[in-house]
Amino acid sequence: MNPRHQTFNRTFVPILLLLLSLVAVARACVFRPATTFPGSYFNHGANAVWLGVEWLDQPHGDDEITRLANDLARRQIRYVFAYTSYWKSNDQFNSTYSHASEFVRALKSAQPEIKVEAWIGLPLKHAGSTNGNVDLTDSASRQKIVAFSRELIAQNRFDGIHLDAEPIPDGDSGVLALLDELRAALGPASILSISTVRYWLLPLNVPEPLPSLSGWSGRYYREVARRVNQIAVLTYDTGLTSAWLYREWTRFQVIDISRALDNARALDGSRVELFFGVPTSEEKTSTHTPSAENIASGLQGVVDGLNDADARASSVSGIAIYPYWETDSAKWATYESLWLGR
Numbered sequence: 001m002n003p004r005h006q007t008f009n010r011t012f013v014p015i016l017l018l019l020l021s022l023v024a025v026a027r028a029c030v031f032r033p034a035t036t037f038p039g040s041y042f043n044h045g046a047n048a049v050w051l052g053v054e055w056l057d058q059p060h061g062d063d064e065i066t067r068l069a070n071d072l073a074r075r076q077i078r079y080v081f082a083y084t085s086y087w088k089s090n091d092q093f094n095s096t097y098s099h100a101s102e103f104v105r106a107l108k109s110a111q112p113e114i115k116v117e118a119w120i121g122l123p124l125k126h127a128g129s130t131n132g133n134v135d136l137t138d139s140a141s142r143q144k145i146v147a148f149s150r151e152l153i154a155q156n157r158f159d160g161i162h163l164d165a166e167p168i169p170d171g172d173s174g175v176l177a178l179l180d181e182l183r184a185a186l187g188p189a190s191i192l193s194i195s196t197v198r199y200w201l202l203p204l205n206v207p208e209p210l211p212s213l214s215g216w217s218g219r220y221y222r223e224v225a226r227r228v229n230q231i232a233v234l235t236y237d238t239g240l241t242s243a244w245l246y247r248e249w250t251r252f253q254v255i256d257i258s259r260a261l262d263n264a265r266a267l268d269g270s271r272v273e274l275f276f277g278v279p280t281s282e283e284k285t286s287t288h289t290p291s292a293e294n295i296a297s298g299l300q301g302v303v304d305g306l307n308d309a310d311a312r313a314s315s316v317s318g319i320a321i322y323p324y325w326e327t328d329s330a331k332w333a334t335y336e337s338l339w340l341g342r
């Protein structure tokens with residue numbers, strides 16, 4: 001069973017609509033011209049994708065993996081977040097990567113420029129959360145994650161680790177401690193990457209109306225950026241049912257997060273690769289409406305944001321597609337048209 005990102009939002013749609021309206025009015029930018037430059041102007045040929053567990057959990061011939069590698073390279077995908085394992089309820093990592101070593105070897109043999117990162121799921125335990133069981137305030141739990149990450153890289157030759165830890169409240173010190181320990185253990189040669197949540201769009205003195213919003217401040221984004229090589233923002237699972245609103249939502253995320261990370265670089269020299277996740281999933285849930293959150297509205301929102309005068313386009317490395325296993329030829333055509341300019 002393929003994992004799906006969860007952002008633990010169930011009841012905040014009216015709040016989000018109000019938030020978007022307030023931001024739009026305050027900035028008076030909703031009705032400015034949409035774009036000046038096309039997506040291809042901002043594309044650096046270094047995009048990312050989340051790949052399913054079946055590639056590591058099941059055997060695949062070299063020819064099949066080579067076709068995958070060539071397909072990714074043709075579409076200018078440089079980073080692959082390959083689903084590898086997940087912290088289970090019994091406090092153990094599931095063994096869903098028995099063919100990881102042969103997959104990494106064959107893919108990199110076909111396309112050496114592609115980087116393969118082990119995607120690890122961590123359902124975090126927080127006050128009020130009933131889904132998580134990973135307590136990052138516990139040093140033993142952090143060390144278990146660090147040891148497992150080192151083992152994955154040593155045994156399978158992954159280029160790095162991609163963490164999908166949820167939910168992460170703003171200012172969470174346990175996540176920062178884990179990132180510090182992973183950075184020290186993995187060394188500079190391995191990529192340390194993390195999926196992140198939405199930026200809190202209102203001023204910091206305006207509290208979040210619901211804890212489930214899990215918005216981050218610019219300060220916390222900068223703290224995370226100091227510790228990792230890559231940040232992949234999960235812009236989807238907003239609960240929005242309008243493609244236009246989701247496009248605007250994504251636009252504001254691009255503007256504010258790119259500014260936050262540009263400030264981090266100015267303050268302490270932090271250089272992090274920043275990707276904005278765009279959805280291709282057809283799964284309809286309480287937080288995801290495919291007709292609203294899709295490859296077209298997501299990419300258009302990213303391009304709109306990058307064209308905004310308040311954005312820092314130079315801080316954005318590319319986009320990340322979630323998930324590969326639901327991206328069909330029509331969706332790839334949209335990606336190639338809006339982002340690659342083909």
